Amino acid sequence: MNVAKTLDATGLACPMPIVKTKKAIKDIETGEVLEVQATDQGAKSDLAAWTKSSGHELIDTDESSDVLKFWIKKGE
């Protein structure tokens, strides 16, 4: 996958992973992919709900290790 930017939000508790993700996604272009790394379990449902409501697309997740990974494609 072609990742335009990676955000390290590990060790951060809610709401910071989403606050930072929201900021980071402004730095990439529509159609590009942001990779978010987080350790807060709450990030799973929150990122899914946020991408849905904000017009971005959560294209993949990896929850196999302690560091959760999310790939978000920027919407219009």
Next chain:
Amino acid sequence: MALHAMKPSELAKKVVNKEDLFILDVRTEDAFEDWKVEGENFEYKNVPYFDLIDGVEDIMDDLPKDKEILVVCAKEGSSIMVGDMLSDEGLEVSYLEGGMKAWSEHLEPVKISDLNNGGELYQFVRLGKGCLSYMVLSGGEAAVIDANRMTNIYTDFAKEKGVTINHTMDTHLHADHISGGRALAEETGGSYWLPPKDATEVTFDYQALEDGNTIKVGDTNIDIQALYSPGHTIGSTSFVVDEQYLMTGDILFIDSIGRPDLAGKADDWVGDLRTTLYERYQNLSEELIVLPAHYMILDELNDDGSVQEKLSVLYAQNHGLNIEDEDEFRRTVTENLPPQPNAYQEIRETNMGQITPDSEKKREMEIGPNRCAVR
């Protein structure tokens, strides 16, 4: 305006006293729909915190000016963020300390009654999840029935009361919450009692809780008599305490009855459930006060915050005890059941000692309502 922290114990008082409160829940819509802080006179607004990161102006008009406002989220971080923003706008608001996780773990002790010879009976109401557990105190000793995971609450309470916890017992293998019975017995050096028919796959030693067992608490003779009453699980056992109280576990609730399907055996156990409710309990004194292991809706909470009712009243009013036709009963308890509790399989495995999740994982597993009943 400064942002205030509201402790779960303060919120519990508002629920029990039926106070007014406006809850701004900033979790996701799914989380809010699944599970929230229930209060008879509470009003709600749900706006996910991520929609408020850039400002709260859009929701200011929807918030009351003359009512106490509590901001709630999963752990507390987001509610502090939103609460600070509202404070900056000049509103007087609080956030729930520890969020829904702390709310789920709060137990409110309510005195049910004095027992013979100076004994006492307390009910621990877990308002965030609808779980009920009990402590019988007598002559310097105590027994805890259906203990929840937060064992420090019982040990602190026992210390305050100057009693030693000698026995812990579970009415059945729980599927909706992680039992604290085994851990509590280990901490206090007491015995952990479990019905053997629910314990065929457990990985630890326990005292077999069987029909007719009498467990004495203290030297003043408070008896806890075991009464085999299968149906929610095959091992489900009730207790008659001090000949006055019937602890029904997850078999009979105030406004509903137990569901037989959480171990995947609804069809096998439905007959047992009917026999227990329509025969075994029928043979008991109707004067017994029923003390269940759960409640589902706020209507089941009495004015003093307790959950209890006379068996005779339940036979008159509880729909689940008044289904004449056996086929209809079978359909009621096996079809159109509510969703199963969150992570119920993993919770059962934890309670059997087969898996040992860390405490953070245990918290996650217990999120949500208990869903043990059929109405």
